[in-house]
Amino acid sequence: MLGRGIEIKSPDQIDVMRRAGLVVGRTLELMRASVRAGISTAELDAIAEDHIRSSGAVPSFQGYQGFPASICASVNDEVVHGIPGSRVLADGDLVSIDCGAIVDGWHGDAAVTVAVGAVPDDLTRLSRVTEEAMWRGIAAARLGGRVTDISHAVEQHVRSEGSFGIVEDYTGHGIGSQMHQPPDVPNYGRAGRGAKLVEGLALAVEPMVTLGTKDTALLDDDWTVVTADGSRAAHFEHTFTLTDRGTWVLTALDGGEEMLRQLGVPFGGR
Numbered sequence: 001m002l003g004r005g006i007e008i009k010s011p012d013q014i015d016v017m018r019r020a021g022l023v024v025g026r027t028l029e030l031m032r033a034s035v036r037a038g039i040s041t042a043e044l045d046a047i048a049e050d051h052i053r054s055s056g057a058v059p060s061f062q063g064y065q066g067f068p069a070s071i072c073a074s075v076n077d078e079v080v081h082g083i084p085g086s087r088v089l090a091d092g093d094l095v096s097i098d099c100g101a102i103v104d105g106w107h108g109d110a111a112v113t114v115a116v117g118a119v120p121d122d123l124t125r126l127s128r129v130t131e132e133a134m135w136r137g138i139a140a141a142r143l144g145g146r147v148t149d150i151s152h153a154v155e156q157h158v159r160s161e162g163s164f165g166i167v168e169d170y171t172g173h174g175i176g177s178q179m180h181q182p183p184d185v186p187n188y189g190r191a192g193r194g195a196k197l198v199e200g201l202a203l204a205v206e207p208m209v210t211l212g213t214k215d216t217a218l219l220d221d222d223w224t225v226v227t228a229d230g231s232r233a234a235h236f237e238h239t240f241t242l243t244d245r246g247t248w249v250l251t252a253l254d255g256g257e258e259m260l261r262q263l264g265v266p267f268g269g270r
Ligand code: MG
Pocket: 098, 099, 100, 109, 110, 111, 237
């Protein structure tokens, strides 16, 4: 452990996190392929749980502070932490699916937003800007830099693309032997602050962006976070680490190699 409760992983431990990350990445690919009008979020959850368990991993969300499912499925104005259930997806919906898995005690955590059928252009744009902001944030991380270098890059990208709300009530986080660890990784703010970025640190970067304001509310189920103004929201997330050779996105199937190359960042995977 470094100061502030930050867990530093050995290369061997990062390799196990990569195995967990691949289970998460493949599960989310399966979710993308399964999302369609007429499927319920409970059915998506069952598909995800089956895939995670048959991969030899454990769904980390199940039982996390009492959460009853293996994925979060957040539809339209739901930002994060939606509980899968009888809700049936319809054309024009935007569904954010968040997934976590544990392999041999080590965690992976990632999320995607998927359009159901044809959606209006502003929703396609919201989703694209959110995903790009996540990648810009990851690409801003360098050994010797600081956590809020990521935050600043996320915010800069969203602001440069138009008028969006950036959710501040929830943040990215450190990850390793627990899903949520210090440090927090906010999606806004000045660069050059917070914990130093060192080898063996692993972070989940997860911008939550809306077509309205940044403000959120909690539904009566005590889990589902919605936009306060009813506007649509998107959420993307990856878990990444920094090696002596560059950046390694542990929950991306290709380790992030292609996106990092496009952004001019050395790929640090093994
Ligand atoms: Mg997540």
